[in-house]
Amino acid sequence: MAERAARRCCLGWDFSTQQVKVVAVDAELNVFYEDSAHFDRDLLEFGTQGGVHVHEDGLTVTSPVLMWVQALDIILERMKASGFDFSQVLALSGAGQQHGSVYWKAGASQVLRSLSPDLPLHKQLQACFSISDSPVWMDSSTTAQCRQLEAAVGGAQALSCLTGSRAYERFTGNQIAKIYQQNPEAYSHTERISLVSSFAASLFLGSYSPIDCSDGSGMNLLQIKDKVWSRVCLAACAPHLEEKLGSPVPSCSVVGAISSYYVQRYGFPPGCQVVAFTGDNPASLAGMRLEEGDIAVSLGTSDTLFLWLQEPMPALEGHIFCNPVGSQHYMALLCFKNGSLMREKIRDESASCSWSEFSEALRSTEMGNGGNLGFYFDVMEITPEIIGRHRFSAENHKVPAFPRDVEIRALIEGQFMAKRIHAEGLGYRVMPKTKILATGGASHNRDILQVLADVFGAPVYVIDTANSACVGSAYRAFHGLAAGTDVPFSEVVKLAPPPRLAATPTPGASQVYEALLPRYAKLEQRILSQTQGPPE
Numbered sequence: 001m002a003e004r005a006a007r008r009c010c011l012g013w014d015f016s017t018q019q020v021k022v023v024a025v026d027a028e029l030n031v032f033y034e035d036s037a038h039f040d041r042d043l044l045e046f047g048t049q050g051g052v053h054v055h056e057d058g059l060t061v062t063s064p065v066l067m068w069v070q071a072l073d074i075i076l077e078r079m080k081a082s083g084f085d086f087s088q089v090l091a092l093s094g095a096g097q098q099h100g101s102v103y104w105k106a107g108a109s110q111v112l113r114s115l116s117p118d119l120p121l122h123k124q125l126q127a128c129f130s131i132s133d134s135p136v137w138m139d140s141s142t143t144a145q146c147r148q149l150e151a152a153v154g155g156a157q158a159l160s161c162l163t164g165s166r167a168y169e170r171f172t173g174n175q176i177a178k179i180y181q182q183n184p185e186a187y188s189h190t191e192r193i194s195l196v197s198s199f200a201a202s203l204f205l206g207s208y209s210p211i212d213c214s215d216g217s218g219m220n221l222l223q224i225k226d227k228v229w230s231r232v233c234l235a236a237c238a239p240h241l242e243e244k245l246g247s248p249v250p251s252c253s254v255v256g257a258i259s260s261y262y263v264q265r266y267g268f269p270p271g272c273q274v275v276a277f278t279g280d281n282p283a284s285l286a287g288m289r290l291e292e293g294d295i296a297v298s299l300g301t302s303d304t305l306f307l308w309l310q311e312p313m314p315a316l317e318g319h320i321f322c323n324p325v326g327s328q329h330y331m332a333l334l335c336f337k338n339g340s341l342m343r344e345k346i347r348d349e350s351a352s353c354s355w356s357e358f359s360e361a362l363r364s365t366e367m368g369n370g371g372n373l374g375f376y377f378d379v380m381e382i383t384p385e386i387i388g389r390h391r392f393s394a395e396n397h398k399v400p401a402f403p404r405d406v407e408i409r410a411l412i413e414g415q416f417m418a419k420r421i422h423a424e425g426l427g428y429r430v431m432p433k434t435k436i437l438a439t440g441g442a443s444h445n446r447d448i449l450q451v452l453a454d455v456f457g458a459p460v461y462v463i464d465t466a467n468s469a470c471v472g473s474a475y476r477a478f479h480g481l482a483a484g485t486d487v488p489f490s491e492v493v494k495l496a497p498p499p500r501l502a503a504t505p506t507p508g509a510s511q512v513y514e515a516l517l518p519r520y521a522k523l524e525q526r527i528l529s530q531t532q533g534p535p536e
C-alpha cells in the first residue's frame with residue numbers, strides 16, 4: 001500500500017445521543033477521515049433505542065455510561081486497524097449531548113490515571129461509576145426539583161437572569177438534585193460529577209477534566225455573567241456539590257496533554273493537547289463559524305435558532321449559554337416545535353402535497369401578504385406556549401380561513417416573524433454585517449429562504465451541518481493550539497469552506513416587515529392572554 005503522506009491534524013469528537021462520531025481535520029481545514037459507532041447498531045448488548053432507555057414512568061430517560069466508553073474503544077480500534085496515523089494528531093477536542101451527567105465513583109480517578117495500554121477502556125472502567133445509567137437531555141422527571149430550585153433563588157425569571165435559563169427538567173442541577181434525593185448512597189459514593197462533554201474529555205486526559213463554561217451554562221448552576229458556580233443554586237440541589245463539580249474553565253482552555261494510555265496503545269504523540277470539550281450545540285455554533293451578529297436557523301422537525309449575543313436578555317423562554325468561541329460573548333438557543341411538520345401539513349392542505357406548488361404560492365403572493373397574519377401551532381408550541389391555528393385580516397379581525405396562496409405565505413411569514421421577535425426578545429439584534437445561516441430540510445427550498453431573508457432584512461446562506469459538532473470541535477482544537485496568542489477563532493477557521501449565498505432581501509422588505517412585526521407581536525400576546533392569562 002502506498003505510504004500515506006504525513007498529515008498533521010486535529011480530531012473532533014461528538015458523544016451524541018445516538019452515536020460517538022469522530023472527524024480528522026487537516027491544517028487546511030479539510031475533513032479527511034470520519035467514523036462513528038452507533039449505539040443501537042454496534043452495541044446491541046445495551047439494548048438502547050435511539051441511544052437511550054425510556055423508563056416505565058415515561059419521564060425518566062437514561063443512557064448506560066459504559067456504552068459510551070465502549071463506543072470510544074470501537075472507534076479507536078477501527079482507526080488503528082485502518083492504519084490511521086495517530087502520531088500526526090496535534091490536538092483534539094469534542095462535544096457531548098448537553099445536560100447529561102456522569103457520576104464517577106470514589107477511587108475512579110486513580111483508575112483513570114493508571115490505565116493499562118494492554119486493555120480497552122471499558123474493561124478497566126467497569127467499576128468506576130456510582131450511577132451506571134446516566135440521565136440525559138430527554139429526561140423530564142425532575143419537575144419537583146425545578147420548582148424547588150426556582151423557589152430557592154426567587155422565581156423562574158430570577159433563575160434565568162442568574163443562569164441563563166429558567167429551570168428545565170433536563171438541566172443538570174435538577175438531575176443531580178433528584179439523584180441526591182432518591183439515591184443518597186450513590187451520591188455519597190460519587191467523587192466527581194461530569195457532563196457528557198467533560199466525561200469524554202476525562203477519558204482522553206486520564207484524569208477529571210473541568211466543565212467548560214458553555215456546556216456548564218446548561219445546568220441551571222453556573223452564573224453566566226461571572227462564569228462561576230452559583231452557591232445558592234448548588235446548595236439548593238445537593239450538598240458538597242462544588243467539590244464534586246470542580247471549577248469551570250473557559251471553553252478555549254487546553255485542559256492537558258493526552259493520557260499515556262493513548263500514546264502507548266494507539267501511537268498518539270505525548271504532546272497531543274486536549275482542549276476542553278463542550279456541548280453539542282455550542283460546538284455546532286463553532287462548526288457553523290457563527291460570528292457576532294449572525295444567526296443560524298435549523299429548519300427541521302422543530303426549528304432551532306442559534307444566536308450570537310453580546311448583551312443577553314435572559315427570559316422565561318430559550319436558553320442563554322456562555323459563548324464557546326467568544327469568551328466575553330454569549331449564545332442562545334430558541335426552539336420552535338411547530339417546524340417542518342407544520343410546513344408539510346399546510347403543503348398537503350393548500351398546495352396539493354407539492355413543494356413546487358408551495359413555492360409557486362410564495363412567488364405569487366406579495367411580501368406582507370396584504371396584511372393577513374397567521375399563527376399555526378398544531379402541537380403545543382414551546383415559543384410561546386400557544387396551540388391551534390389563528391388567522392387575522394389586515395384589520396386584525398379573526399378569520400376562519402385564508403385562500404390557499406395566502407395561507408401558505410401566512411404560515412412562512414408567521415414562522416419567521418416569530419423567530420425574529422423572540423430572538424430580539426433575548427437581546428439579538430440584526431446588524432449590517434448579519435449573515436443568516438440556514439440548515440435543515442427546508443433550507444433546500446429557495447422560496448422559503450427568500451421569505452427568511454426578507455423578514456430579517458439580511459442575506460441567507462446555506463451550509464452543510466451534518467458533522468457540525470465534530471467539525472466545530474476540531475476547529476476548537478486548532479484554536480486551542482493557539483492558546484495564549486490571542487488569535488481569534490475566526491482567524492483560525494478562515495480557510496474553512498465558505499457558506500453558499502442563497503437569498504438576499506427583496507428591495508422594500510424592511511419597510512414591509514418593520515410595519516408588520518409589531519402587529520404580529522401584539523396579536524401573539526392577544527392569543528396568549530386569551531389562552532393562558534397574562535404572562536408571569
Ligand SMILES: O=C(CO)[C@@H](O)[C@H](O)CF
Nearest residue numbers: 017097098099137280281
Ligand atoms: O437539550 C438540548 C439543548 O438544550 C439538546 O439539543 C441536546 O443538546 C441534544 F443532545
